Amino acid sequence: MNMIEAINDALDIMMARDPDVVIMGEDVGYFGGVFRATHGLQKKFGKNRVFDTPINECGIIGAAVGMAAYGLRPVPEIQFADYIYPGYDQLVSEAARLRYRSAGEFIAPITVRSPFGGGIFGGQTHSQSPEALFTHVAGLKVVIPSTPHDAKGLLIAAIEDNDPVIFFEPKRIYNGPFDGYYDKPVKPWNTHPDSVVPEGYYSIPLGKARTVREGEAMTVLSYGTMVHVAAAVCAEKGVDADIIDLRTLVPLDIEAVEKSVEKTGRCMIVHEATRTSGFGAELSALVQERCFYHLEAPIERVTGFDTPYPHSLEWAYFPGPVRIGEAIDRLLGAE
Template identity: 70%
Template sequence: MTMIQALRSALDVTMARDDNVVVFGEDVGYFGGVFRVTEGLQQKYGKSRCFDAPINEGGIVGAAIGMGAYGLRPIVEIQFADYFYPAADQIISEAARLRFRSAGDFTAPITIRMPCGGGIYGGQTHSQSPEAIFTHVCGLRTVMPSNPIDAKGLLISAIECDDPVIFLEPKRLYNGPFDGHHDRPVVPWSKHELCNVPEGHYTTPLESAAVFRSGAALTVLTYGTMVWVSACAAAETGIDAEIIDLRSLWPLDIQTIEASVKKTGRCVVVHEATRTCGFGAELASMVQERCFYHLEAPIERVTGWDTPYPHAQEWAYFPGPERVGAAFKRAVEA
């Protein structure tokens, strides 16, 4: 399966198992979603369980919160992550706080899917990576998979979770992993082991990171598309990097991170979002707090620029293998 097919399979499996699971959002019904993730679900489950919503992100999320509080398990799609801002108050002030405000009487078991990041020449309003905003909000879980197997397992876990989950989907990975040099896949998903997605129900824990690539020279902390860019940089530089795919940004698997950094003594953080107050800043701080006496070099960060999203310079904006590889070299030579 491609990541698109894996996500669709997760939705199909959960809708078949539980009649309380409903899917709605802009164009997700008849049209099947702008990226076709929900294609065929309305035809299979009917218009009462997979339906279109007006262009009103605040209304979409607000309705989902009410539905979740009364027993349903809504999965809503924000067509692009950039569009979540009109729904920010519903997400932050209502969904994230409902369990606490009601002393556990109500929960918000909702999953908010958002295609994120660049790579489709979508410009400033279709290409942002706002994950750091969500990780800052107490009560939200934030997830970003890097491959089809994890995408399906994590999405099923998110749907079955009683907490609100922000499920971020890197658009560049929908049809194959990219190396960052060109806007084309390194290898089609059909030829990669991570496309061997089981057909039925399975879950991937929301709080667990994965060792994407074992190594001894340095630890790379990354997620989403940058997992593949980091792997390409390791191959091109010949540096024996251990790549940790965070998968769940919050709650964070700090135990896996700590064990890896203490083993290698060096750490590089890579993400596509802007540098200042990006999630990498929190990662660097946590590593510094827990692994200071094991570090043999300063922690490196490789990120997007601190600018509005530069449509005309999209592929320069992304951390590519050259920039990531240069950070690897600085870390091992320090």
């Protein structure tokens, strides 16, 4: 499966297992979603469980909070992560706090799915990576898969979770593994190891990182599309890197991070979002606090730039072989 198919399969399985699971959002019903992630689900489960909404993100999230308090498990789709801001207040002020404010009487088992990041030349309104805005909010969980296998297992776990989960899907790798740098999927993608997705139900616990490959020279911390980019650069340069796919930013598998950095003594963080106050800053602080006496070089961050998202210069904005390669050279060259 590619990631779209894996997500669709997870939704299908959970709707069949639990009649309280409902899907809502712009174009998710008859059309099957702008990226086809909900294709065929309305026909199979009916319009009462898979339904279209107005173009009103505040209303989508607000309605989902009410449904969750009532006992349902809504899975709202925000068509692009860039559109989520009108619903941010509902997520922060209502969904994230509902369990605490009600002393556990109510829960908010909401899974907000949304494509995020670049890869389609969508410019400033279709390509942002706003994950750091949600990792700062106590009460929200944030999940970002990098493979079809993980997308299915993590989405099932998110839907089953009793707390609100922001589930960001990297659209640059929606249609299959790619060559690491650009937007052309590897062919045939259906034989790629990342595309092996077991049939039926399985879940991957939130808060558990994945070791993409083991190494001794340095630690690479990343998530989503940038896992593949960083791995491709390390392979091209022949670097024996310990590559960690965080998978969930909140809760964070800090034990896996510590174990790796203590082993290698060097750490590089790669993400697509802008640098200032990006999640890499939090990772850097945690590594500094917990692994200081093991570090043999300053921590490196390779990120997007602190600029509005460029349309025509999208591939220059992404961390790529040049900037990641330079960071690797600095890390390995430090005394």
